[in-house]
Structures are given as structure tokens and as C-alpha cells.
Amino acid sequence: MIEFNSRVGSKMKEIVLAWFSAEPLARYTLQFIADKQEEKMMFGELTNIHYRMFGGQNADIEAASAAIELFILASDILDDLEDGDAPSKPWMNIPHALSLHIATSLITLSQQALLRAAPNAAMRGELADMMNRQLLQSANGQMLDLMNDIPDEDAYLEMVRQKSASLLVLACMAGVMLAGRPWHPDVADYAAELGIAAQLRNDIRDLLRWDEKSDFLNRKRTLLTLYLLESPEEQSGWLKAYYAGGIDLSEAAGHKALFLQTCEQSGAALYGSVVSRMHYNRFEEKLAGLDADSTWKERLLNLLQGKFKEE
Amino acid sequence: MLKETIRQLVNSTEKLSMAMGGQLQLAGVSSAEQKALLDELKDKKESGYSYMWE
Numbered sequence: 001m002i003e004f005n006s007r008v009g010s011k012m013k014e015i016v017l018a019w020f021s022a023e024p025l026a027r028y029t030l031q032f033i034a035d036k037q038e039e040k041m042m043f044g045e046l047t048n049i050h051y052r053m054f055g056g057q058n059a060d061i062e063a064a065s066a067a068i069e070l071f072i073l074a075s076d077i078l079d080d081l082e083d084g085d086a087p088s089k090p091w092m093n094i095p096h097a098l099s100l101h102i103a104t105s106l107i108t109l110s111q112q113a114l115l116r117a118a119p120n121a122a123m124r125g126e127l128a129d130m131m132n133r134q135l136l137q138s139a140n141g142q143m144l145d146l147m148n149d150i151p152d153e154d155a156y157l158e159m160v161r162q163k164s165a166s167l168l169v170l171a172c173m174a175g176v177m178l179a180g181r182p183w184h185p186d187v188a189d190y191a192a193e194l195g196i197a198a199q200l201r202n203d204i205r206d207l208l209r210w211d212e213k214s215d216f217l218n219r220k221r222t223l224l225t226l227y228l229l230e231s232p233e234e235q236s237g238w239l240k241a242y243y244a245g246g247i248d249l250s251e252a253a254g255h256k257a258l259f260l261q262t263c264e265q266s267g268a269a270l271y272g273s274v275v276s277r278m279h280y281n282r283f284e285e286k287l288a289g290l291d292a293d294s295t296w297k298e299r300l301l302n303l304l305q306g307k308f309k310e311e
Numbered sequence: 312m313l314k315e316t317i318r319q320l321v322n323s324t325e326k327l328s329m330a331m332g333g334q335l336q337l338a339g340v341s342s343a344e345q346k347a348l349l350d351e352l353k354d355k356k357e358s359g360y361s362y363m364w365e
Contacts, residue, residue: 039365164364198363205361227314267321270351271314277347280360306359 008044009037011066012073015113020105028102031090036073043171044069045303050175050187053296058119059178067113068171074106075138075167082146085212107135118178127177134170137162150221157196157223165195190286193279194304200276204269210256217253219243224272231266312339316348327352 012033020026044065051061077099080086091099111131118124141163150156172191176184200223206215207224215222219242229236229243239262242252252259263269287297316337320327329335331352337345 040359040362042359042363168363194360195363198360201361202364230314231318265321267317270321271317273351274313274317274344274347277350278343280358281343281347281350304358304360 005037005041008065011062035090041069043072046171047175049296049300050172051179053292054176054179054181056179060117064117067110070106071110074103077103134166137166160196160199164199165192168195190283193283197276197279200272204272224268227271228268235262313344316340
């Protein structure tokens with residue numbers, strides 16, 4: 001995984017230098033990529049694995065993986081700018097107008113890089129259509145999330161399907177299509193299940209943290225905060241008051257211990273992890289039934305279970 | 312019903328240990344929910360997909 005990060009990171013930089021001729025645009029973007037390389041670049045690896053799982057041979061798969069990671073980087077930057085958190089990130093420490101411009105430039109760059117990774121015009125057309133459909137779906141979901149008025153659990157899971165799962169579908173399907181296959185509904189189904197499972201794990205972390213990214217302190221409506229707000233009145237009374245504006249942030253911020261106790265006594269984190277696991281189990285069942293190279297199916301499972309081996 | 316079951320389990324160590332041993336009847340909980348619950352109770356560590364978004 002470390003070697004993959006390094007190879008894809010180098011390819012991302014190469015693509016940036018080829019297309020961003022304005023020196024500051026290239027310079028800041030290279031800094032952002034260096035920061036991105038500190039994390040696991042799993043989306044690009046999903047593209048790579050699906051390409052090989054379906055016997056791909058003629059595409060520039062490293063460039064395609066880099067293209068997907070360039071889009072994910074753009075998405076991370078926009079998400080942080082919209083949420084106004086993540087103060088340690090380099091894009092939050094330059095004028096936001098510049099970060100916004102770099103993120104929107106990266107979206108176009110990622111599309112250009114993905115299209116150029118395809119070996120022929122027909123495949124480029126199908127890829128462009130697939131990528132834009134997934135990105136538009138994600139944009140719709142992100143808007144619903146930003147509005148923060150999700151009424152119930154079903155609406156929340158649908159928002160996650162649009163906002164987050166569509167990006168997993170993009171990453172996996174890019175590999176499938178670059179291998180010369182058409183849209184694969186089974187891959188789309190399991191990628192969406194995996195995306196929901198992953199987003200819910202992220203929600204558990206954001207529920208239990210106590211900083212600028214805390215979902216509770218930010219009064220975010222997620223599967224888990226909705227669950228907490230449905231808890232018996234003696235547990236959730238003060239939480240409801242905070243969400244309704246009857247308690248302000250400075251007062252709520254002083255109740256970390258009480259909040260964590262409420263989470264524990266209500267089983268909020270366990271509930272989130274069980275729902276996440278249900279979606280992950282559905283992903284595994286659908287993957288098991290897929291007619292594709294078993295070596296790469298195994299490698300996909302290893303990646304997702306945190307066994308990062310270079311092969 | 313999954314929500315109710317979890318609220319009961321976290322407030323009863325006896326029920327929790329029975330559930331972990333597969334000895335507790337979980338009324339109104341689907342087989343998929345039951346499997347996921349047992350998976351989580353037995354294996355709490357986070358997997359690689361937990362960090363898709365960091």
C-alpha cells in the first residue's frame with residue numbers, strides 16, 4: 001500500500017505538472033498532494049484492483065488511479081471549505097479563494113486524466129458519462145448533507161448513498177470500464193454497500209470526537225445523532241435542547257463526559273457499527289457471487305480488512 | 312426493533328453476554344441484523360474500510 005501510494009502520488013504530480021502551467025497553481029497543488037499521500041489512497045487502489053479483476057490490459061491504469069485520487073483530493077478540499085473545519089490541512093491555511101480555485105481546477109484535471117488513460121474514443125465517451133453521473137449524484141447528496149435537515153434514518157441513508165457511495169461506485173467502475181467492460185450493475189451495487197458501510201464508520205468517529213469536527217457540537221443530523229435524539233428523555237433531554245438551540249455551544253462543550261456517557265448508555269456507537277456491518281456483509285455477499293478473478297477479489301478483501309500487502 | 316434490542320443490550324451485561332454466546336432470542340431482529348450484531352460484538356476492531364475518509 002505504501003508503494004502504491006508512492007507510485008500513484010508520483011503520477012498525480014506528473015499530471016499536475018503537465019497541465020497546471022501557472023506556477024502557483026502547480027506549487028500549491030503539489031503541496032496538497034504531499035499531504036494527501038500521508039493517508040491511504042484507497043480510491044485509486046479500488047480502480048487498480050477492479051481493472052485487474054476484469055482482465056484489463058490496454059489502459060494506463062496508474063494514470064487512471066491517479067485521476068481518481070485527484071478527484072478525491074478536490075472533494076476533500078471542497079468538503080473542508082464547506083464545513084469550515086480541518087484547520088491543520090494546507091488548503092485551510094492559504095486564502096480560501098485560492099483553495100476553492102485549486103479544487104475546481106482539480107475536478108477538471110481529474111476528468112482529463114481519466115479520459116486520457118483510456119485507450120480509445122469509445123471508451124472515453126462511456127467513462128465520461130459514467131464519471132459525470134456519479135459526480136452529479138455526489139453533488140446532490142452533498143447539498144442535502146449541507147442543508148442539515150435530514151428528517152429520518154431512511155433519508156439519511158439515501159443521502160449517504162448519493163454523497164459518498166457514488167464515489168466508491170466511480171472508483172470501482174472506472175477500473176471495470178477501463179478493462180473494456182460495460183457498466184456492471186453488480187459492481188455498482190456492492191460498491192454502494194461498501195460506500196455506505198465506510199461512511200457510517202466515519203460517522204462513528206465524528207460522533208465520539210470532541211473538536212471542530214464533532215458532529216454533535218456542530219449539531220449535525222446523522223444516523224447516530226438521530227438515534228441519540230430518539231433515546232429516552234432522561235438521556236436525551238439536554239441533547240434535544242442543544243439541537244433546538246436552547247443550550248449554546250460553549251455550555252454544551254463543557255459536557256464532554258456527560259455526552260460520552262450518553263453515547264455509551266444509549267448504544268449509539270454500537271448501533272452505527274451494526275448498521276455499517278450489515279452493509280459491509282451485503283458487500284461481501286455480492287462480491288462472493290461475482291464472476292471475476294478470485295485472486296483480485298481476495299486482494300480487494302485484504303485491502304478493506306486493513307491487510308495492505310504489495311503484490 | 313434493532314434499536315430497541317441494542318438499547319436493552321448495552322444496559323444489561325447479562326443479556327449482552329448471552330447475545331455474544333448466541334443464547335439470547337432476539338425477537339423482531341432480522342437474520343442479517345442478528346449476524347451483523349454478533350459480528351460487531353465479537354470483533355470490535357476497525358477494518359481498513361473504516362478509513363476510506365480520513
